[in-house]
Amino acid sequence: MEGTKLNWLLISFLAFASILPLLRADIAEYDEVWRRRAAEAYNRTVQAYHPDPLKVVMHFNKHVNKHVEESGGLDDVMMLNTTRRHLGKAYKGPCKVTNPIDACWRCNPKWHLNRFRLADCGMGFGSKATGGKGGRIYMVTDKSDDDVLNPKPGTLRHAVIQEEPLWITFRRNMVIKLKQELMVTSDKTIDGRGAIVQIAYGAGITIQFVKNVIIHNLKIHHIVEKDGGLIRDSASHTGLRTQSDGDGISIFGSQDIWIDHVSMTRCADGLIDIIQGSTGITISNSHFTDHDHAMLFGGNDKYPGDEKMQITVAFNHFGKRMVQRMPRCRYGFFHVVNNDYTHWKMYAIGGSSHPTIISQGNRYIADHPYAKQVTKRECPESEWKHWTWVTDGDLFLRGAYFIPSGDQDWPSKHPEKSDNIKPASAKLVSQMTKFAGRLGCKLKYAC
Ligand SMILES: *[C@@H]1O[C@H](CO)[C@@H](O)[C@H](O)[C@H]1NC(C)=O
Ligand SMILES: *[C@@H]1O[C@H](CO)[C@@H](O)[C@H](O)[C@H]1NC(C)=O
Numbered sequence: 001m002e003g004t005k006l007n008w009l010l011i012s013f014l015a016f017a018s019i020l021p022l023l024r025a026d027i028a029e030y031d032e033v034w035r036r037r038a039a040e041a042y043n044r045t046v047q048a049y050h051p052d053p054l055k056v057v058m059h060f061n062k063h064v065n066k067h068v069e070e071s072g073g074l075d076d077v078m079m080l081n082t083t084r085r086h087l088g089k090a091y092k093g094p095c096k097v098t099n100p101i102d103a104c105w106r107c108n109p110k111w112h113l114n115r116f117r118l119a120d121c122g123m124g125f126g127s128k129a130t131g132g133k134g135g136r137i138y139m140v141t142d143k144s145d146d147d148v149l150n151p152k153p154g155t156l157r158h159a160v161i162q163e164e165p166l167w168i169t170f171r172r173n174m175v176i177k178l179k180q181e182l183m184v185t186s187d188k189t190i191d192g193r194g195a196i197v198q199i200a201y202g203a204g205i206t207i208q209f210v211k212n213v214i215i216h217n218l219k220i221h222h223i224v225e226k227d228g229g230l231i232r233d234s235a236s237h238t239g240l241r242t243q244s245d246g247d248g249i250s251i252f253g254s255q256d257i258w259i260d261h262v263s264m265t266r267c268a269d270g271l272i273d274i275i276q277g278s279t280g281i282t283i284s285n286s287h288f289t290d291h292d293h294a295m296l297f298g299g300n301d302k303y304p305g306d307e308k309m310q311i312t313v314a315f316n317h318f319g320k321r322m323v324q325r326m327p328r329c330r331y332g333f334f335h336v337v338n339n340d341y342t343h344w345k346m347y348a349i350g351g352s353s354h355p356t357i358i359s360q361g362n363r364y365i366a367d368h369p370y371a372k373q374v375t376k377r378e379c380p381e382s383e384w385k386h387w388t389w390v391t392d393g394d395l396f397l398r399g400a401y402f403i404p405s406g407d408q409d410w411p412s413k414h415p416e417k418s419d420n421i422k423p424a425s426a427k428l429v430s431q432m433t434k435f436a437g438r439l440g441c442k443l444k445y446a447c
Contacts, residue, residue, distance in 0.1 A: 025208070025252065025276075026181070028228065028240035034209070041209035041253040041277075042305075048255040048280040049308045050125070053333045054411060054418040057358055060124050060312065060337060064361075064424040064432075067100035083342040083367050085317070085430055095446035099315050099338070099432045101260065101284055106439075107446045112194055115167055118216060119189065122258045124312025124335060126282025129258035131189030131214030135165030143174035145202070148231045149238060160184045163235050170195040178202035180226050181244040183233035186210040192217035193441040202226070203244050204267065208252040215259045219438050220248045223267035245269040256280040263437040265290045270325070274311060275299035279332070282312040287437030292323040298330025301353045306331035314338055317436040318348065324376075329355035336362060337423055340433040341374070343367045349402075350376035356388045359402065361423030363430065366400035374402040395426035 027034050050056055095107035104121035105111055119133035132138075142154040151157035156176055159168045165187035173196040181203045184190075190205075190213075197218050199205065204223040207213050228241035244250075246268025251257055253276040264271045264286065271288055273296045274281060288294055295313075298306040309332025317340045318326045324344065327334065329351035337360045341348050345368050349357060359374075366372040374396075377384040388406035396402065411418040424432070441447035 026206070026228065026242050026244055027208075028242045031239065033237045034239060037209035038253065041211075041255070044211055044255045045253070045277040045279050045305075045308050048128075050280075050310055052417055053125075053310050053335075053356075054414075056125055056310070056312070057335050057337075057360075058419045058421045060314070060335065061360065061421045061423045062419075063100050063123060064338065065421070067103055068424050068428065071098075071103075083365055085340070085342065085434070091434070098434050099285070101315065102435065105447075109444060109446045111441065111447055112443045115169065115189075115191055115193070118191070118260075119214065122214075122260075122282055123284070124282040124314055124337075125280050125310040126256065126258040126312060128280055129212055129214050129256040129282075131212060131258070132165045132167035132187055133189070135167055135187065138162070138166045138168045139171050140168060140174075141171045143176050145176060145179045148180045148229075151232060156190075157182060157232075160188055160190070161232055161234050167191060169193070170197050173197070175200055176202075178204070178226075180228065180231050181206040181241065181250075183208070183231060184210065184213055185234050187212045189214040189216065190218065192219075192438065193447065194443050196438075196440075199223070199248075204247050205249045206244070206252070207250065207254045207257060209254060211255045213254070213257050215249065215257075215262060217261045217438050217441065219263045220271075221263075221265045221267070223248050223269075225268050247271070247273045249273070250275075251278045251281065252276045254278045257282075259283045260285050261435075261437065261439050262286045264288050267291065270294065270296050272296075273299065274309065275306070276303065277305040277308050279308050279310050281310070282314065283316060284312070284314045285433075285436050286316045287319060288316065288322060288326070289319045290321045292325075293328075294318070294322060294325045295327035296325060297327045297334060298332060298353070298355070301330060304331060304353075306353075308332065309334075311335070312337070315433050315436065316340070317342070317433045319343055321345075324348075325350060329357060331355055334358070335360070338362060338426070338429055338432050340429045340436075341365065344371060344374075346371055347376035348374045350378070351387075352378040354384075354387045358388075358390050358392070359394055360390075360392045361394065361426045361429065363395045363397070363426050364400040364402070365397045367398065372399045372401060374400055377405075393423045393426055395429070
């Protein structure tokens with residue numbers, strides 16, 4: 001009996017050691033619960049990994065093309081060469097959608113009566129995320145975050161630690177100043193539609209060793225470092241955390257995550273960090289401004305477990321005063337498609353440790369007088385020339401240029417793996433991203 005228990009402990013320790021984070025996991029003490037979470041998360045990553053990621057890429061492009069065709073081609077492809085954009089916020093006409101994700105739900109004036117509909121609208125690698133669909137609606141009524149050990153019912157922290165699926169909404173406008181990291185558990189949607197919800201001036205959102213989370217329609221800004229300490233990370237467990245770095249959203253060893261229509265700016269560390277084999281993720285329709293290190297996909301060259309990362313970055317606007325890492329990638333497979341890059345001061349897309357980057361149908365405007373190169377690789381050419389970094393249908397303006405590597409024509413040589421469907425035109429990008437960022441959805445009106 002004793003021996004079996006010991007063996008089991010040894011096995012679980014070894015299983016854990018093989019994925020032992022080289023990076024700080026912010027977990028001060030790996031107790032039994034965290035060990036189990038880490039092992040289960042590793043298994044989920046192995047399962048979530050798509051063996052033919054190009055199929056996901058082509059499926060995405062097919063749907064965008066279909067949407068463009070059905071809407072009779074998006075109008076207004078003027079102003080190609082200007083960083084000044086038609087702002088969705090200023091738009092007052094009848095409900096208008098400019099990409100297939102939005103077309104799936106936004107123009108229904110009764111969207112608030114069927115919030116779960118959103119869960120059917122995801123695209124790309126994160127399309128399996130359904131968040132709290134089918135669960136209870138939990139309405140946050142209290143913006144406070146005074147007790148991170150025993151959060152008060154009605155607060156966001158109380159909502160996200162519940163062990164059942166929940167669709168979390170907000171009764172009124174609120175600025176939530178998190179005292180420590182917000183530890184989100186599996187099967188949750190944080191849905192800011194219908195109110196102006198800001199996560200600001202405190203800690204950020206942490207999604208660690210969990211699955212199936214949707215974050216929608218929030219403003220996340222001025223996130224700062226926090227000391228850590230004892231934090232309740234589920235209804236039945238509290239754990240000791242080390243200092244949090246001040247990331248807006250930190251995704252660590254997690255699967256099936258979708259971030260949509262979020263506005264992010266000025267966080268102490270990254271805006272969105274996705275590390276430690278997190279996979280099955282889409283970041284879409286979001287707006288990023290005033291930030292240096294925007295997105296880190298893979299945090300350590302010594303962690304090849306990140307080969308399993310598969311992420312879609314689509315319909316986002318990387319805007320004013322952005323500097324670099326949009327994203328900066330390691331190891332995994334990244335589809336960067338139909339985004340609008342209007343500002344970068346160093347580079348837009350970078351990486352190390354042979355990531356695969358498929359850049360399609362983006363608009364890259366090199367606004368800065370010296371930073372014209374879109375790409376950046378942190379190693380000698382002899383090494384990176386074999387990495388697959390593809391540019392396909394991207395639009396380069398004001399001297400922007402992308403240095404491709406690897407075999408650009410790989411998809412057409414492997415018809416069994418890829419239909420080689422072209423992305424929607426980069427000329428449509430300022431339209432497709434027109435409503436990027438938090439939407440001002442009002443109850444009873446099309447959003
Ligand atoms: C992980 O997967 C392996 C192989 O399928 C299985 O034996 C193991 O029990 C799983 N571990 C956890 C913690 O789910
Ligand atoms: C875009 O605008 C810049 C500056 O206004 C100009 O120099 C350039 O020729 C224009 N056209 C393109 C295709 O970049």
